[in-house]
Amino acid sequence: xxxxxxxxxxxxxxxxxxxxxxxxxxxxxxxxxxxxxxxxxxxxxxxxxxxxxxxxxxxxxxxxxxxxxxxxxxxxxxxxxxxxxxxxxxxxxxxxxxxxxxxxxxxxxxxxxxxxxxxxxxxxxxxxxxxxxxxxxxxxxxxxxxxxxxxxxxxxxxxxxxxxxxxxxxxxxxxxxxxxxxxxxxxxxxxxxxxxxxxxxxxxxxxxxxxxxxxxxxxxxxxxxxxxxxxxxxxxxxxxxxxxxxxxxx
DNA sequence: AAACACAACAACCGCCTGGAA
DNA sequence: GTTCCAGGCGGTTGTTGTGTT
Numbered sequence: 001x002x003x004x005x006x007x008x009x010x011x012x013x014x015x016x017x018x019x020x021x022x023x024x025x026x027x028x029x030x031x032x033x034x035x036x037x038x039x040x041x042x043x044x045x046x047x048x049x050x051x052x053x054x055x056x057x058x059x060x061x062x063x064x065x066x067x068x069x070x071x072x073x074x075x076x077x078x079x080x081x082x083x084x085x086x087x088x089x090x091x092x093x094x095x096x097x098x099x100x101x102x103x104x105x106x107x108x109x110x111x112x113x114x115x116x117x118x119x120x121x122x123x124x125x126x127x128x129x130x131x132x133x134x135x136x137x138x139x140x141x142x143x144x145x146x147x148x149x150x151x152x153x154x155x156x157x158x159x160x161x162x163x164x165x166x167x168x169x170x171x172x173x174x175x176x177x178x179x180x181x182x183x184x185x186x187x188x189x190x191x192x193x194x195x196x197x198x199x200x201x202x203x204x205x206x207x208x209x210x211x212x213x214x215x216x217x218x219x220x221x222x223x224x225x226x227x228x229x230x231x232x233x234x235x236x237x238x239x240x241x242x243x244x245x246x247x248x249x250x
Numbered sequence: 251a252a253a254c255a256c257a258a259c260a261a262c263c264g265c266c267t268g269g270a271a
Numbered sequence: 272g273t274t275c276c277a278g279g280c281g282g283t284t285g286t287t288g289t290g291t292t
Binding site: 002003004015016036037038050051054058087088089090101102105 | 276277278279280281282284285286287
């Protein structure tokens with residue numbers, strides 16, 4: 001259901017993400033955060049553009065993201081907020097923890113848009129003045145009855161790690177505070193990950209890079225080991241990663 | 251069983267915004 | 272004040288799955 005992988009003229013990969021790429025990106029961000037999306041793929045050993053990495057992380061790899069099975073309550077909330085905000089998905093998504101703007105947008109276009117057209121003859125004109133501000137969106141989230149959001153869902157506004165994540169990952173600023181030669185982000189970022197359940201979750205990809213480290217090509221994590229995993233050529237890279245991944249599942 | 255139409259959704263693209271230099 | 276650039280947002284596209292004829 002997605003574009004087939006291909007390489008553009010700059011040698012950047014486009015299209016569907018492989019599991020190995022997901023593992024690399026997730027592993028890197030969990031260790032170092034997304035200190036700079038444009039440079040991140042290089043250091044994570046990904047042949048992707050920064051935007052692509054950001055999108056993949058935001059829409060799929062973030063631990064709090066869930067997909068599919070919108071509840072009736074969520075549908076109702078989306079419709080209500082859309083009436084107030086129009087297509088401001090980034091605002092709407094604030095009231096739906098665990099969802100992504102892309103998910104909501106897709107869901108709207110494939111389900112709710114038609115439904116509202118059928119059910120209503122109301123004007124298309126959106127009154128943006130009634131659209132919640134950022135603070136108001138947060139309040140809506142808080143004021144929304146728990147069963148509205150929580151029904152059929154393990155997620156909650158309280159346990160969502162969105163705040164934790166965003167505060168962690170957006171605060172590192174630009175490359176200026178980054179040791180590009182050494183290939184490591186600011187040490188405080190690295191250390192910050194030590195706290196919190198999310199960061200201490202076991203991570204399979206780490207083991208892949210342990211192999212990398214043992215491969216003898218001086219690509220240890222401490223030396224910025226995510227910077228191109230050398231032992232793997234493109235030929236066998238994916239197969240090898242899958243093999244190790246599968247072994248770790250046992 | 252085959253052909254077709256439509257639904258679903260991951261991913262891309264281009265523009266806008268805000269902050270740093 | 273201006274320019275540059277990274278991040279974010281919303282619209283759109285491309286491909287696959289599913290249902291219908």
